[in-house]
Amino acid sequence: MNQKFQKKRTSGEDKGIPVASMPDIIFMLLIFFMVTTVLRETEVQVRTQLPQAEALTKIEQRRFVSNVWIGPLRLPGNQLGETRVQIDDALMEEEEFPTIRNIMYRKLQEEPRLIVSLRVDVTAEMGILVDVQEELREANTLRINYSSRQQQ
Amino acid sequence: MAGLLDKKRDREEIQVPLAGMADIAFLLLIFFLVVTTIDMDTGIGMTLPPKLDEDQEPPPVRERNVLNLLLNAQGQLLMNDELANVNQVREQVVRHVTNFGEDPNLSERPGVAVVSIKTDRNTRYERYIDVLDEVWMAYFAIWDDAARSGEYTGGRTFRDYDHYRNQLGEDEDNEIREAFPAQISVAEPDRG
Numbered sequence: 001m002n003q004k005f006q007k008k009r010t011s012g013e014d015k016g017i018p019v020a021s022m023p024d025i026i027f028m029l030l031i032f033f034m035v036t037t038v039l040r041e042t043e044v045q046v047r048t049q050l051p052q053a054e055a056l057t058k059i060e061q062r063r064f065v066s067n068v069w070i071g072p073l074r075l076p077g078n079q080l081g082e083t084r085v086q087i088d089d090a091l092m093e094e095e096e097f098p099t100i101r102n103i104m105y106r107k108l109q110e111e112p113r114l115i116v117s118l119r120v121d122v123t124a125e126m127g128i129l130v131d132v133q134e135e136l137r138e139a140n141t142l143r144i145n146y147s148s149r150q151q152q
Numbered sequence: 153m154a155g156l157l158d159k160k161r162d163r164e165e166i167q168v169p170l171a172g173m174a175d176i177a178f179l180l181l182i183f184f185l186v187v188t189t190i191d192m193d194t195g196i197g198m199t200l201p202p203k204l205d206e207d208q209e210p211p212p213v214r215e216r217n218v219l220n221l222l223l224n225a226q227g228q229l230l231m232n233d234e235l236a237n238v239n240q241v242r243e244q245v246v247r248h249v250t251n252f253g254e255d256p257n258l259s260e261r262p263g264v265a266v267v268s269i270k271t272d273r274n275t276r277y278e279r280y281i282d283v284l285d286e287v288w289m290a291y292f293a294i295w296d297d298a299a300r301s302g303e304y305t306g307g308r309t310f311r312d313y314d315h316y317r318n319q320l321g322e323d324e325d326n327e328i329r330e331a332f333p334a335q336i337s338v339a340e341p342d343r344g
Binding site: 022023026027029030033034036037051053054055056057058059060062065070115117118120121122123124125126127129130133134136137138140142143144145146147148149150 | 170173174177178180181184185187188192193194195196197198199200201202203271272273274275276277278280281282284285288289292338340341
C-alpha cells in the first residue's frame with residue numbers, strides 16, 4: 001500500500017509541463033502585437049458621432065488610411081462649438097480649406113493607395129463636407145470612406 | 153599548457169542569466185496589449201469623380217438613365233420629382249437598375265444606369281448617409297441576386313455576392329460588378 005503511493009508521487013512529479021520554450025511563445029505574441037499596433041498619434045478635438053449604416057465594408061489595410069474629422073468643436077464643460085475640420089493635428093476654418101489639397105497631395109505621394117476616411121458627425125451639414133470633397137478631388141485623392149457604425 | 157586551456161573553458165561557461173527574460177518579454181507584451189487598438193474602420197466606400205478640366209464637358213447621360221434623389225435642408229426626399237420616404241429608395245433603385253429597357257422612364261440597361269444624389273448645403277450629414285446606405289443596399293441586393301442566378305458567372309451559382317467575390321482570383325474580372333456597376337453620382341449642391 002505504502003509502496004504504491006510513493007511510486008505514484010515520484011512519477012507524477014517528473015511529468016512537469018516544459019517551460020523552457022515559454023519565452024519563445026511570449027516573444028512570438030509580443031512580436032505579433034508590436035507589428036499590429038498602430039499608436040494613436042492624434043487627439044481628436046471635434047466631436048464625431050458617426051452615423052449608422054447597413055451597407056458597410058471593412059478597411060483591412062489601416063496603414064493606407066488617413067482620417068479627416070468633421071464635427072462640432074469640443075469646448076470645456078461638455079459644450080459644443082462651431083463645426084470644424086480636423087486633419088492630423090490641425091483644426092481648420094473655412095478659409096484654410098485650400099491647404100487640404102496640399103496636405104492630401106503630399107500624403108498621396110507617400111502612399112498611392114491612400115484611402116481618406118471621413119469621420120463626420122451626424123449633425124454636420126453637407127456644405128462643409130462637399131467643400132472638403134472638392135479639395136480631395138483637387139488633390140486627386142479619390143478613394144474615400146464615410147466612416148459609419150453598424151446599424152443596431 | 154593544459155591548465156590554461158581548462159581555464160578558458162571555464163570562462164565559456166559563464167552565461168547571462170536568462171530566467172528574467174520571460175518577465176521582461178511579459179512586460180513588453182502587456183504594454184503592447186494595452187496600447188493596441190484593433191478597432192477596424194468600417195464605413196461606406198466611395199470613389200470620387202476625378203477633377204475635370206475647365207474646357208472638358210461632363211459625359212452626356214440620357215435622362216431616363218438617371219434616378220434623381222434630391223434631399224432638402226429639412227431632410228425631405230424627392231425621388232424623380234415625387235416626394236418619397238427613405239424606405240422606398242431601395243426598391244426604386246432595384247427597379248431602376250434592373251429595368252433592362254422595359255419601362256421607358258427607367259434605365260435602358262444596368263451598365264448605363266446612374267443614381268444621382270443631390271443635397272442642399274444645409275442638409276444634415278445623417279440624412280445623406282441614410283439615403284446613400286439605401287442605394288448601396290439596393291446594389292448589394294442586385295449583386296446577390298446575380299450571384300445566385302449564375303447568369304453572369306458562366307452558369308455557376310453562388311450563395312451570395314460575397315461568396316462569388318471571395319473565390320475570385322487576383323487577375324479575374326468581377327463579372328457581376330461589370331454587369332451592374334454601382335454608378336452613384338453625388339452632385340454638388342447649389343451655392344447660397
